[in-house]
Amino acid sequence: MKVCQVMGGSDDGGLETHFMDLANGLAALGDEVVAIGHPRYRDGFDATVHFAPLNLARNRRDPFLRRTLRRLIEANAPAIVHAQGGKAADLIAAIRPSARVVGTIHNKKSNLTSYLGFDAVIGVSRGVVADLRHDNKHVVYNGVHPPSSSLSAAQLRQRFAIPDDEKLTLAIGRLVPAKAFHRLVEIWDDTMGRLLIVGEGPERRRLEPLAEGKPVILAGFQPDARSMMTGADLMVFASEREGFSYAMVEALQARLPIVSTPVPGAAELLPPTHLASAGNLKPAIKECLADPDAARVRMDRLFQWAAQTLTVDKMVEATRDVYLGITR
Structure with missing residues (x-):
């Protein structure tokens, strides 16, 4: 053909x-x-x-x-x-x-x-x-293709000078308005551990002053962003609009729990407790960070399905x- x-x-x-x-x-x-x-x-x-x-x-x-x-x-x-x-x-x-x-x-x-x-x-x-x-x-x-490399929790924290006992949440994507990274920076506080935002784009100018003094790292573009997923505790999406996020697929393949706004893709795959409106993201994130192992158990069947299907x-x-x- x-x-x-x-x-x-x-x-x-x-x-x-x-x-x-x-x-x-x-x-x-x-x-x-x-x-x-x-x-x-x-x-x-x-x-x-x-x-x-x-x-x-x-x-x-x-x-x-x-x-x-x-x-x-x-x-x-x-x-x-x-x-x-x-x-x-x-x-x-x-x-x-x-x-x-x-x-x-x-x-x-x-x-x-x-x-x-x-x-x-x-x-x-x-x-x-x-x-x-x-x-x-x-x-x-x-x-997605199988990952070519992975980082341990210790390796990821060492790269960004994060204490070993501190919870670490990833947010990955282009820094554009539709991804709504500003929502995450605005709600993030010391009780939630560290937020590591990986990506570059025009919204950086907006995010930098918002992140000042907060436990938020704007890491910029990282060529091995996918390898970081195996070292994090949670992946979070605050997007206003998505089709079917590649970063979400990669997180599922890495068996990394996800919290997301109910955009297409996430809304049809994630467990209900891992979906939250923009105004309710903070409690949903804190619930997962309080017990990441329990979050992984809730998503285990989805992880298995993703490994075979996505x-x-x-x-x-x-x-x-x-x-x-x-x-x-």
Whole structure:
């Protein structure tokens, strides 16, 4: 099967990771894969993937961009065109390629019109496709590769000069408004141990004065952020909007308890006592930190399920099943 993956992003988030992992995984199964995306992603693909660089970060209504994309797709003559994310979906809906079309929704969207004419639609969680009226919609959760390394509790605390007996909570992600890290900094106090925020972004300017004098560390970008999960007591999300967080998947794989606002993904997986509205995050976090072992017991079945289900291989296989369903 020849598949053309199209992605309009230019960041380093979950959408971009999904785009590269899926293309590489399909190629590993023997499919012929063409990946169209920003030139900066060239090195993220295996040699078996044909990468066609095209800067889709330009205005999605740009007629030259639309013509270029259409010509590139038609020149490769795929059986399937797969639009990853809202911008790619808008472009593909506008140019109407002759191939079968699949779109993946990666976040909660108010306008889903572009997906209505597609042959199939995939959501990375039930929440992101709940409002979509489409006869052929599916849920395929994001999957991750096995971790390459891990840190012990002692190693993690030593890196950031945290006492061995102090509880340590991780919050990982880009410092952008939708992640609402300011909520965590505002509620954090000495009774909750240390909060380690890993990530970089424009919200740092807002967070730095809020964190001053509090047991909060703004660690910035850490290339081994995932390895830190095995050394922490808790992972926390205060997000206002998510699709299906990669950091959540990685925490589940690391058997790290999670407390989150009820955003898509978290709302359909986490135990009720591990979900809290923005105003109730503090008591939910304190309950888990009071007995991290009990929190792990509550989440044990979810940890086991995640280890078997939230993998790149399962994500690729489930996506390929959607393709087969519209090409038979």
